Amino acid sequence: MRLSHTLLWGIALSASGILHAEDAVSMEELEQRLSRLEQGGSSASATDWTDKVSIKGFITYGLTRHDVHQNQANANGFNMAAGQPFNYQDRVTDEVSHRELSRAGIQFNAEINDKASAVVQLLARGRDNYDAEVQWAYIDYELVDGINWRGGRLMLPNSMHSQYVNVGYAYHWAALPSEVYGIVPFDTMDGMDLTWRFNTGTLTHELSAFYGSLDVPAETLGATVVYQGRDYSGINLRSRWGDLSTWLSYSHAKLSADLSALGLAAASIDDANIMGNSVGLQYDNGTFFLMAERTELDPHAWFPYRWGGYVSTGYRIGKWTPHVTWAATNSSDISGVLNDTNLFNDALAQANMVRAKSWTLGVRHELARGLDIKFEAQQFYDMSSEKFNRTDSNVNGMFSSSTMAGEIEQDNPTVYRIAVDAVF
Amino acid sequence: MKLFKQWVAVLIFLLPLQVMAEVVVVVGKDSPISSLSESQLRQLYLEGSGRIAGIGVKALDLPEEDRTRKAFYQGAVGKTPAQMKSYWARMIFTGRGAPPRMVSGNRAMQVMLESNPELIGYLPEDQVTSGLKVLYRIP
Numbered sequence: 001m002r003l004s005h006t007l008l009w010g011i012a013l014s015a016s017g018i019l020h021a022e023d024a025v026s027m028e029e030l031e032q033r034l035s036r037l038e039q040g041g042s043s044a045s046a047t048d049w050t051d052k053v054s055i056k057g058f059i060t061y062g063l064t065r066h067d068v069h070q071n072q073a074n075a076n077g078f079n080m081a082a083g084q085p086f087n088y089q090d091r092v093t094d095e096v097s098h099r100e101l102s103r104a105g106i107q108f109n110a111e112i113n114d115k116a117s118a119v120v121q122l123l124a125r126g127r128d129n130y131d132a133e134v135q136w137a138y139i140d141y142e143l144v145d146g147i148n149w150r151g152g153r154l155m156l157p158n159s160m161h162s163q164y165v166n167v168g169y170a171y172h173w174a175a176l177p178s179e180v181y182g183i184v185p186f187d188t189m190d191g192m193d194l195t196w197r198f199n200t201g202t203l204t205h206e207l208s209a210f211y212g213s214l215d216v217p218a219e220t221l222g223a224t225v226v227y228q229g230r231d232y233s234g235i236n237l238r239s240r241w242g243d244l245s246t247w248l249s250y251s252h253a254k255l256s257a258d259l260s261a262l263g264l265a266a267a268s269i270d271d272a273n274i275m276g277n278s279v280g281l282q283y284d285n286g287t288f289f290l291m292a293e294r295t296e297l298d299p300h301a302w303f304p305y306r307w308g309g310y311v312s313t314g315y316r317i318g319k320w321t322p323h324v325t326w327a328a329t330n331s332s333d334i335s336g337v338l339n340d341t342n343l344f345n346d347a348l349a350q351a352n353m354v355r356a357k358s359w360t361l362g363v364r365h366e367l368a369r370g371l372d373i374k375f376e377a378q379q380f381y382d383m384s385s386e387k388f389n390r391t392d393s394n395v396n397g398m399f400s401s402s403t404m405a406g407e408i409e410q411d412n413p414t415v416y417r418i419a420v421d422a423v424f
Numbered sequence: 425m426k427l428f429k430q431w432v433a434v435l436i437f438l439l440p441l442q443v444m445a446e447v448v449v450v451v452g453k454d455s456p457i458s459s460l461s462e463s464q465l466r467q468l469y470l471e472g473s474g475r476i477a478g479i480g481v482k483a484l485d486l487p488e489e490d491r492t493r494k495a496f497y498q499g500a501v502g503k504t505p506a507q508m509k510s511y512w513a514r515m516i517f518t519g520r521g522a523p524p525r526m527v528s529g530n531r532a533m534q535v536m537l538e539s540n541p542e543l544i545g546y547l548p549e550d551q552v553t554s555g556l557k558v559l560y561r562i563p
Contacts, residue, residue, distance in 0.1 A: 167513050170510055
């Protein structure tokens, strides 16, 4: 509406040029006619900030819990979470959480001129007590037709849906598959990207390259360690052909982390070559959709190599979309770290290894345009990393990061989710 | 027989009300664009703007609840209004694009297109004025 006002004013102004403004009455009439047509009513001037700034937002309220009614054990006397419930992704327990999935975001877009704009997006997550953080803050400049440069804070394009991971309305799940979206432990970087849009025949492409750095404070063995990524660079390509779209990405960074504050100086990471890549495809003919993706991260450090993938399909029946997803993840082939004589590296690698497979059944219901409700159950199996013939490996997938927690007795632990998403 | 005739008469009278006018893609008469392919149209409405026949064009939309809009998207892009909303959520919140500008109705669409050759829109066929030209018919 505001945008169309701007346009109307453009038309009114160009009309005034044609009329040479000598016929002031007819120009006024034209303006009145246009404003009546737009039913805008209130008068706005062309320099009014409301014409230049638009505000958009998204919000999710979600409930989640799992069904493991068992507390973590203390196998060798060093599980800090002993006696506490198993916690899926370190947070979800068998008690209903209203916070884990809930979040709200607001985005301000400002047009600076024809070629430049500024965007700021704030995100407040329930699990962070709704403390707001900046996910996007950048200046966008169109260098030439079809090529845009952006600089500031950007979300990382680690996997196909990574850059809109918090916008629940943008996908069919209540939560993106953790097998893939739990691999890379950071989501934003400070830097720039360059995107080129071009066509080859009936295929359309978006080729993007980024460069920047990141500083992520993360909880490690009960203390906060700042993980530093330097010379973070990557390239990705989105292509679309009719109902089919594909995704390819590659990224590289130098990772450092000082663990001396923990008394683990020997396990500090110094300029490790961390590499990630991802490949995905989506087919959606409006009724039936199929989506598949595989992502891997190789940190070349004690933080273990991990790959993850999923295949998801669904069918739209009116306002209902039932869907099913199979997903798997595994920290395989880290024998290099496990055979390391550095015991700290060995212990940290063991604790961070993840193996899991799951089936997710869910349904999405469109309540109104821009508003949906989702119900979902994700059942896990095959979560033991013991095939590495190490009795102290993580055997509980994403349900505990301790290798001393003992094994979940239940065969198929299930995580349940209900989410209401809106965009506005 | 008399009843049948009455029934046919009623049917003939009601039929035009039930059949929706065909949706056509239009530009202003002065626009240099003379033709549009299916994939160009699809790309234009999936990106909000684009280049056609060497000029930059911006797409216009009818209001969200408009029946013509629903028919247009089903025919041109194969998506429902809710799916388009979800699609644009991905684009907007990653800064990859902005949806077509929305006008208040058929009359506003006509005026906007007639006055600006760099805009492209769609209308029910019976709303095409002499100041507009048809580029594409939604099958």
